[in-house]
Amino acid sequence: MKNFKPWLPAMLSIIILLIFLGVWHLATLPTQGTIDPNLDPEYAKLLGASAAVGQKSTMPTPADVLDKLWVNVKDPFYDHGTNDKGIGIQIAYSLARVSLGFGLAALVAIPFGFLIGMSPLLYKALDPFIQVLKPISPLAWMPLALYTIKDSAISAIFVIFICSIWPMLINTAFGVSTVRREWINVARTLEVKPLRMAFKVILPAAAPTIMTGMRISLGIAWLVIVAAEMLVGGTGIGYFVWNEWNNLSITSVIVAILVIGIIGMILDLLLGKVTKWVSFKE
Amino acid sequence: MASFSNPFDPNSKLGKGCQCGQHNSQAAHDEAEAMNTQQLGDRAVEGAIMRALFPHDETRRNFLRTVGAGTAFAAISQFLPINFMQEAFAETGGALEKTKLKVGFIPITCATPIIMAAPMGFYAKHGLDVEVVKTAGWAVIRDKAINKEYDAAHMLSPMPLAISMGVGSAPVPWTMPAVENINGQAITLALKHKDKRDPKSWKGFKFAVPFDFSMHNYLLRYYLAEFGLDPDVDVQIRSVPPPEMVANLRAGNIDGFLAPDPVNQRAVYDGVGFIHILSKEIWDGHPCCAFSASKEFVTTMPNTYQALVKSIIEATAYANKDENRKSIASVIAPANYLNQPVTVLEQVLTGTYADGLGGIQKVPTRVDFEPFPYESFAIWILTQMKRWGQIKGDVNYQKIASEVFLATDAMKLMKDAGLVPPKSNTKKFFVMKKEFNPAKPEEYIASFPIRKA
Incomplete structure (x- = not known):
């Protein structure tokens, strides 16, 4: 493979972005709708601008979205009552929920995955359960959680927990079970105690795989939070989306999508850094 | 005031006129007797129970004639905590058990009284600090209300009936102290x-x-x-x-x-x-949304419950006045409440609206706000639930209706608020020109050619 200049990928990204924005802008440009000459101005006043002008598309242009984004980012922490808080506060709520649900899942999944990985028998016995529970959508868990837990805040966290536990569990188990035999054999010949072997040999060897599982899980947790908050409501970025959808404000929904994406990327980058830090080169 | 006529009196007249014959209505007679509110409240509670147990005048009278009013009352109070209910009802102005409340709502104009009562100070007037919480959907608001995350909630008027009967959810005794809006x-x-x-x-x-x-x-x-x-x-x-x-x-x-x-x-x-x-062209004056709370809330926090319902009734009365509609529209439009363009809400509330076909319609009664939960509304809803197969088997229409739709309470609270409550717990009405008689629900269902039951 030929080497390329280091600035080339960044430049390519920017070009792709510009093309995308350009297409978007052209596609959503307000068609000079013909104003119906018979339309009663009194009547037109009662309608939305787009309906009155006879414009088909209500898709916002990139400029609209940037405007809205600026409005939201300018004052992210305002609090106009229970149902109207700034986007910063909403994100903080969502992040708190995610870290709680994800943290609990990690606390359960990693030790448990370790055990399963050490014992091929357990691995095989539990595999069907994990495979059945893994693909269940967060929205399917929600009614059950609301009904049994009887608290919507805890239900939301439970749903994040139950959805983000599986990738971590599977990856931990897989990582632990595939540690190279030679390393374990060497440790055995040196008469290393089991607990010490677990922490000094197996854990470091399996760490990169475990971290990969955690990254997948955190991604899932961030996906789930939006769905859960849309359903349960109250606070969070998911509620923000729902509230703006309620007002059919596609502009704000796109802003929220952008924000959700960026936060998700930051979370993944952070865990990526940790992964680099725990893995070692042979 | 039929509801306050004494159901323990076997000699009271059923038709017009009062029991002593000197007044031209029972209401006039009652006023002449000048009962204090306490007695009136007690009597209303006893009356509601007596009526619920013996919905037919004939049966109730025969029973009373045979055993006498005193015995009847003693017998009934053995099985039902009448005293407790009277106390629950009577302690007007007593200390509030809880002042910080959460009330859930769905962002639609039906919830207008519930929502505006917060920013416009109707809750505060009765010493309540109410947080109105926007909720995503009816199933969620039901679950949150059942789980006690909300002290009371905005619901669709059939929901308290369905919840009480355990249709579509676990059965929890639920009540509907007030209707929010009619039509709309x-x-x-x-x-x-x-x-x-x-x-x-x-x-x-x-x-x-x-x-x-x-x-x-x-x-x-x-x-x-x-x-x-x-x-x-x-x-x-x-x-x-x-x-x-x-x-x-x-x-x-x-x-x-x-x-x-x-x-x-x-x-x-x-x-x-x-x-x-x-919808008013289908049934003019139909109830739609409701203010609801669990029976447990009503009985364990009677003062709070009364203060809350009074706030709602007053807000509803305020919302019903045409001249207030425009200002209400701008109060409930922001993102904290309905999150809608003001002009949309104004068109809904004032009834001067664009119909989508190029015309401007003027229907001032497009939506109205009347709190009184007529029991006959409940019975009609139950007939439709049965008609479309949501409930099956025998339904004790009158019993469920009076247990869930708290018409008697509403009468008293409306009076307290200086409003004129309707004369009766039930009323006849027409749905698409067909009369509904609440006394004959089964016949009503059978009269429809298209039905599931």
């Missing part, structure tokens, strides 16, 4: 159907209603059936949360909906639909 819904169709104004041509349409247990569902089914369409066979009716309705109408997933406002007006505002008819 509409059938909206996609613009492409603007030439299909005859419901007979709607075969194969896909409709949306907000919830299975909603007036919207029953009114739409009723309307379609009157035009010879079987709502379970000829069309498809799905339950779609109100905010998603306009988006679905735009996408062509549905052909129309019977929905609460502002959804209908919003469809016009966004140029995707037109208002076919207002």
